[in-house]
Amino acid sequence: MRSTCLCLLGVLLFANGACGDWRQFRGDATSAVAPDTGLAGDLTQPSIQWSQELPGRGLSSPIVVGDQVIVTASSGYGQKRLHVLSFDAGDGTLQWDRQYWATGRTVCHPKSSVAAPTPASDGQRIFAFYSSNDLACLDLDGNLLWYRGLTYDYPNASNSLGMSSSLVTADGVVVAMVENDSDSFTIGLDVATGEDRWRIERPRAANWTSPALWSNGERTLVLLQSSKGVSAIDPQTGSTVWQYADGASTIPSLVAVEGLAFVPSHGLTAIRPGTTTPDVAEIVWQEGSLNPGTASPLVFDGSVFVLSNPNVLTRASAADGKTEWKQRLTGNFSGSPVIAGGVLYAFSEDGTGHVVDLAKEGEILGTIELGETVLSTPAVANGGLYIRSDGHLWKIAGK
Amino acid sequence: MLNRTFLLLCVVALLASPARADDLDRLISLVKAVGPRGAGHAEATSAIAKLEQTPAGELVRILAAFDDATPLAANWLRGAFEAAAASALQSPQGLPLSDLEAFVADRTHSSIARRCAYEWLVQGDPTAPDRIIPGMLDDPSAEMRRDAVARLLTEAQQAEEAGQPMQALALYQQALTGASDGDQVETLAQALAKLEQPVDLVQHFAIVTEWQVIGPFDNHELVGFAAVYPPETEIKLDAEYEGTMGPMNWTRLAAEPQPAVTDVNEVGKFDLAKLTAPHKGAVSYATTEFISTQDQPVEFRIATPNAWKLWVNGELVFGQEEYHRGMMFDQYAARGTLKQGRNRILLKICQNEQTQDWAQEWAFQFRVCDLAGKGVVSADNPATAAK
Structure with missing residues (x-):
């Protein structure tokens, strides 16, 4: 019965065009860019559509x-x-x-929490993961x-x-990185x-980055970033298809768009599989001045966006890494920005949401104050933005 | 075509039918058989789908199954229970509130199952906490005790604000008898210190503060964690061994007494770097004897920013090769058993060679407690004495 229901549900979702979903950390494609249009309403006045209390802490993004x-x-x-909680996207019920x-184990740094990893979904199932390495489906x-x-x-x-x-x-396959100083591995379930x-065994070193999808139009791989570099693995087998071995950050995560991966490594390094040695990554460009802080980079409209510590947003060419403009936001950032409809949304730790117009050299269209510490990354789907703190989940749209 | 459709509908109806009462035990057994690394998933995934349709009248049978379930299986069972309970809550029949309350009251059942029953009881009967929680101060469940302590804590704070310090003092002291969670004990200790009734936190948590210590052995290039040095094969407190600094003997050392400290991260800390020397690339061992009044399951709770191993009566209980990722109260919990009588505890604490300011600590905090976190002291109390 269960499998029959799941199959039917899958067909229905497909028929209804579930492409507006945001099913995992930084969206379906792990690019942090919403594939559809942006938020509804007047973005100079972002407003809270609804808010709900949460029963516990968390840094995870909503999906x-x-x-x-x-x-x-x-x-x-x-x-x-x-x-694991489910809310009605329309009214927050x-x-x-x-x-x-x-x-x-549930110990963690006071700033972090056990609900730090973002859950994922394949459209039929929900996979919830925690710092304790519990994984519920x-x-x-x-x-x-x-x-x-x-x-x-x-x-x-x-x-x-x-x-x-x-x-x-x-x-x-659901891929979980369980990378740490002791028994370090990544697993495909x-x-x-x-x-x-x-x-697969992984470098024995603490690692807080998240896996990202990479596709060249022919196949999809999962990129694993660690202090050693980047491994592109086949999600079916876990075998390494290509590798970049020049080290990488263990906090901000890479992003991959159109076969190119932008890796927080020596500043920011753009890589792709080598043409003569396809199992070894070739460096397309490397730019030391692009230095992601805690937030992960993202790519949109031929440019890469980097949020450095504490709060400088830099737009650079995705083709060569040359800086195009910089914009200073306010506050410190733990969560990563997302882009929808050509507008970038970034929430600082003090709960200020910045609405940044990327077409106008980073002009700040508006801000919204949530009044609580926000350390997470938003989700964007169906005209709304969803963001959480330790205490609340909010849906935000233009007024 | 019609026949195939009919057959399919029959199969669907069969699979969808609620679990019959006489089938419950079999389904529960299949779920309880889940093991590590995905073992038993095929059987358990189909069983849980039926268990999730358990009728309201049978719900406590799922809860009773927690009693001898592994922590992993308990989560599967909880999944089944919650789905079935959510259906019951929405049904005209509602939750079986009297069954749930009776289950909560029966302390022979699993603590987590009773807590689960309590939380669903409260959903159906919001008056239940006032009726149940005041009697939970000595409950085996840490979560039930926590609610009882929180209630008394609030009453004590209100009494203090109302200018009734003696009543507040009595309430704080009463709350302390049930408190085992670090944050609550810390709050209570601070409040009682203000009322000039300091709490001996070393005693409350059963922290072991006196040890026989020997070291340093070699841990340059991290060779020491895996190396087997003599204390791992024999405990002879009068022996002499060759270490990295030459010949060395077991030495009796005690953590610095800090009676005014109420920070649970600091209380009873055994600071090897201060008590011996701030060696780098070093391994030291600490041992003590613990007298247990009975054979009993316990948790050994350890805080340390260093790699460590723990043996009890010569058996390796657990170890973790992790350096300088913080030192927090009850950072590690390793389950083991104590036999009645004398038990030999041996700790191995490894320091690496990192040079950063934040990577110099070489210390540990060690205690023995029951499975719900209440301190268990050696029978020849005070628990802190090294033997």
Whole structure:
């Protein structure tokens, strides 16, 4: 019955054109750019459409599947209670809240939280992941399909500062990076059963970056960034297809667009598989002055955008890395910006949302004050922007 | 075509039918059989789909199954319970509130299952907390105790604000008897210190502050974590071994007493760098004897920014090769058992060669507690004495 329902649901979603979804960290393509038009309304006056209290803390981004906004949270002493919540995208009504107990360690830096990784969805299932390396798979009605405890499986897989790598799904596999100083690995699980498809050892070093999708139009690979560099892996097998071995940041994550990956490495480095040695990445350009802070870079309209610490937004050519303009925002940034309809949205830690017009050299069209600490990255879908703090989930649109 | 459609509908109806009562045990067994690394998923995923349709009258049977479930299986069972409970909550019949309350009251059941039952009970009966929580100060469930402590804490603060310090003092002291979570104990200790009734946090948490120590052995280029040095094969407190600084012996050392400290991250900290020397690329061992009044499961809770290993009675309990990712109260929890009588505890604490200011700490905080976090002291209290 379950599989029949899932198949039917998949057909319905496809028929309804679920392309407006935002199904994983930084969107379906992990590019942080919304494929459809931007937010509805007058963007000079961004306003809160609805807000909902959350039962626990979290740095994870919301994801949007159809008319559902899915968000994770962690509550209780030691954040040992793990939540997956679904809200109605239209009016914010809580549809369900499913809870589990962490089977792995929940200690983390006070600024982080156990609900740090962003969940993912393949449109039929929700995959919720936590710093404890618990991974729950639910259907869209909140029914548990399967549950893994990756620290339960591999007890030395943990980081006392917390883990934050988000999930990514590709080709029927959900990919979880569990990279740390001790038992460090990345694992690919079958979306339907939760069973291992593959597991690969990874550099033994703490790593808070998230996997990203890379495609050259012929095949899709998953890029894993670490202190050692970047590995492009086949999501079906976990085998490495090509590699960049000149080191990379362990905090901001790379972005890949049209076969080119922009990696926080020696500033910012644009790479692609080599033409003569396809298993070794070739450097297209490297620009030391483009230095992503905590926020991850993103690419739009032939340009790459980098938010440096504490708050300088730089637009540079995606072709050669040359700076085009700079704009100073206000505050410090832990979450990453997103782009929708040619407008960039970035939330500073003090809860100020910046609406930046990319066509006008970064002119700030408007701001919105959420009044709470915001350390997360927004999601954009169906004309609305969704952002969360430790206490609330908001939907924002133009007035 | 019609026949095939009819057959399909029959199959769908069969699969969709709620679990029969006599089928529940089998389904629960399949779910409880899930193991590490995806073991048993094929059977469990189909079983849970049916369990999620368990009728309201049978819900507590799922909860009772938590009693001997692994932590992993408990989450699968919780998934099934919550889906079924959500359906019941929406149904005209509603949740089986009296069943849930009886389950909460039965302390022989799993603490997490009772808490789960309590939270769903509250959804159906918002008056339940006032009725239940005041009696939970000595409950086996840390979460139930936490609510009871929080309630008393609020009452004590209100009494203090109302100018009734003696009543406040009594309430704070009562709350402390049930408190085991670091944040609540810290708040209580601060409040009681203000009322000139300092709390011995070393004793409250059962932190071991006196050890026999030997070191440094070699950990240059991180060779020490995997290396087997003599204390790992024999505990002879009168032995002499060759270390990186020459011959060395076991030395009895004690953490610096800090009676005024209420920060749980600092209390009872055994600072190897201060008590011995700030060696780099070094391994030291610390050992003590712990007398248990009975055979009992316990948690060994350790805080350290250094790589470490723990042995109890010669058996390796756990270890983690991680350096300078912070030092936090109860940072690691390793489950093990104590036998009745004398138990030999051995810790290995490794310091690396990082040169940054933030990578100089070489220290640990160690305590023994029950599975819900309440301190367990050695029978020859004070727990801090090294033997």
